[in-house]
Amino acid sequence: MTDQELYEAAAAASQAAYAPYSKFLVGAAALMRDGRVVTGVNVENASYPVGICAERCAIARAVVEGAKPGDFEAIGITASPCGACRQWLHEFRFDRVAFMHEGELLVRRPDELLPDSFEL
Numbered sequence: 001m002t003d004q005e006l007y008e009a010a011a012a013a014s015q016a017a018y019a020p021y022s023k024f025l026v027g028a029a030a031l032m033r034d035g036r037v038v039t040g041v042n043v044e045n046a047s048y049p050v051g052i053c054a055e056r057c058a059i060a061r062a063v064v065e066g067a068k069p070g071d072f073e074a075i076g077i078t079a080s081p082c083g084a085c086r087q088w089l090h091e092f093r094f095d096r097v098a099f100m101h102e103g104e105l106l107v108r109r110p111d112e113l114l115p116d117s118f119e120l
């Protein structure tokens with residue numbers, strides 16, 4: 001699956017986002033090393049800070065299915081990942097992060113998105 005196709009899967013998934021407050025629908029599609037694609041959407045809440053971003057939703061779904069750091073090849077996202085999501089992308093050791101930014105599909109490594117990142 002190409003990064004463009006992964007982005008298109010994220011865009012299709014975004015239609016299911018629950019974003020009644022911002023009305024900003026975000027989709028993410030994680031490509032697993034075994035070929036599976038796991039999607040996520042942003043899920044907002046009336047208590048604004050407890051909402052979850054699309055990327056973390058997709059990663060958490062994959063973890064429920066047994067995924068571990070290193071099992072993730074790439075992720076397509078319809079928006080530039082926020083700082084918290086960049087930390088998650090680093091934690092789960094994605095090879096590539098493909099995201100739409102100012103009308104262009106950018107492809108970056110997690111360490112480019114979060115240099116000198118925190119680890120335990």
Ligand code: THU
Nearest residue numbers: 022024026042053054081082085
């Ligand atoms: N959002 C994401 O889903 N992913 C990001 O990395 C950036 C922000 C969501 C959170 C919120 O529901 C909406 O976009 C507006 O900030």
